[in-house]
Structures are given as C-alpha cells and as structure tokens.
Amino acid sequence: MTKILAISGSIRKHSYNAQLAHMVVKHLRAKGANAAYLDLANFQMPLFNEDLPEEDQPDSALELADLFASADAVFIASPEYNGSLTPLLKNTIDWVHHQKLGAFANATFGIGSVSSGSLAGIMALSHLRDILSKVGALIAPTALGVGMATTAFNENGELSDTRVAARADAMVNELLTVRRRGQQ
Template sequence: MATKILGISGSLRKDSVNSKLIREAARLYGECEFLEADLNIPLYDGDLEDEHGLPDVVETLVSQIADAEAVIISTPEYNGGITGVLKNALDWVSRAKPSPWAGKPVAVMSAAAGRAGGVRAQTMLRTCMTPFSVRIAAAPEVGIASAGSEFDDEGRLVSERYQASVERLMQALKVEITG
C-alpha cells in the first residue's frame, strides 16, 4: 500500500516554487499517495476560536496531518524567516486536541530567490516544529537557491545536484516512517 504523504507549501502563490518543490519531493520519494494542504485559512484569532471553535478549513488541515504517514514542508524565506501563512497554519493546528503532529515524520526544505535558498527559514521552521514533537528527517538541508530558474516546465528540478539532495532527504524520510 502506498505511503500517505501530506505536502505543505508555505506559499499561496499559484506558481510557487515551494509548491513545485513538495510535488517534486513526492515524485522523488517514489510510490506514495500525495495530497497538498490548503493554507488559505483565516488569521488566528483567539476570540474567533472561543466563539466558533476551529474553522472548517483548519479542521481539514488537522485531519490531513493526522491521516498522513509523513509530512513534507517547504517554505520560502521572507525577511529571514518562514512566511506568515505557514506560521499562521502552525498556530491554528497547535490548538487542535489531540495534536495531529505527535511523532509524525517530517521533511523540511525550502526554495527561495536568494543565493542561500531559504535555509534561515528552515532553521525557524525547525524551531516552530519543536513543540509538536515531530520527527524531523535528518539529512543535509535542501535549500533551492535562485529557485525561479531551477524547475523545468513540468515542475521538475533541472539541477542534478538539487535532485540528489531531495532524493537523500526523501530516503531519510522513509527511514523515519519505517522507524
């Protein structure tokens, strides 16, 4: 049976390189049932939560995380950190009880226009994931620099070096899944 993997892109852009990267990672993972999360959710507001509970779109995300055997997260780097969109989603999901994250294998990566490929955002993302007690796949960081020119028309990585890095990260994710 195919592994269930949820992809979370920290970008809402239609042609996001981070969305391309999670899709490419799933392809390079191999046989899997891949689903992309929708982070187009309202800003976290404790009053909204108190009055209405978790919004339906957040409940859907919580269920997707819980149902996945592993999660691949890719984030752009905005001003040295993760996007507000991604942080907002993590804040909302943190309100779910029980946590869908506990013990979940997670692969972290980034794609950005800059020459560092968003690795500072990865550091922040790892910090944000710590309270959830996830199992971050240990592999070399995957940070796609000058990302706008690193994908072909089908959304595949053009650089063998980046492709090899993503493959190594997906192998590390497989190890986390199988324990």
C-alpha cells in the same frame, strides 16, 4: 501504503515552493507512496487567537489537524520572508497544534525552501525546524534548500542542479523510512 502530505507556505500563483512540494509528491508517488498536495488556500483560517469562542474555531483547522495526525509523513516547502517562515505557515502550524495536540507526533516531517537568493532559504528552514520540534514533530535530517529560484527547475519541473536533486532524493527516502522508535 505510506500516506504523505505536502504543503507550501505560499499560496501565490506560480509559487516556487508549491512547485517544489508538487515535485516531492511526484517523487514520492514514483516510490509507491500515497502522496497528495494540500493547497493551504483551500483551508481558510483567521489569525490564530486563543480567545476565539469555540463556535468560531475554523473547521478547516480541525480538518488539517486530522489530516496531519493521520499522515505517516508531511513535507513542508517554506518561502523565506525576512529571514523566517511565512505568516501563513506559522498561523497554520499554530491552528493545527491548537486543534489536536498530537497532530505533529505521528508523522515524519521533511522541510524545504526555494529562494531567489543563493542562501536557499536556510534561515526560514532553521526557524521552521525549531517551531516543528516545539510541537513534537520528528524532522527528517535532510533539509532541502534550493537557491536561485528562477533557474532552479527545468522544463519538466525537476531540479536543475544535480547536487540539489540528490539532496531531494535523500529527503524523499527519509520521508519513506525515518520513523520514531516503536513505529513501523
């Protein structure tokens, strides 16, 4: 069974990006995947600093690195902060990469963003794609930008716009099928 993780670059209550990550998990489970949402609030990590002594390295960073390394796919929902991804998400990527250099090498990564604006977080997704490619991640072709956050989801937690919902379905299918050469 395919093992997939989902995280949000926002830990605020009622985060639209966490809602998107939960929706993706629900769709993955419906297609038979072993999918789980990981709340980054449960993985406390200080600001990344290579000068921290080994004994001060956060255990949660190694735990996340092990989880990423053992996953077949990872979905990341990233809010857009000042045209880029959140400090929380960047710090998480830096810690995970530092703990286990191959943590991003095995999984296919899906990316998405929910934004209150009409541009749907595309600048954050562009930066996230660049950063993930630098740490060796394979990124699924479909990026999921969801604009107009306050009306993006219906009462069932599904995407309101049928075109965006179709893109979400395409991205979910890519998470289940896109693999590096040599991987099954």
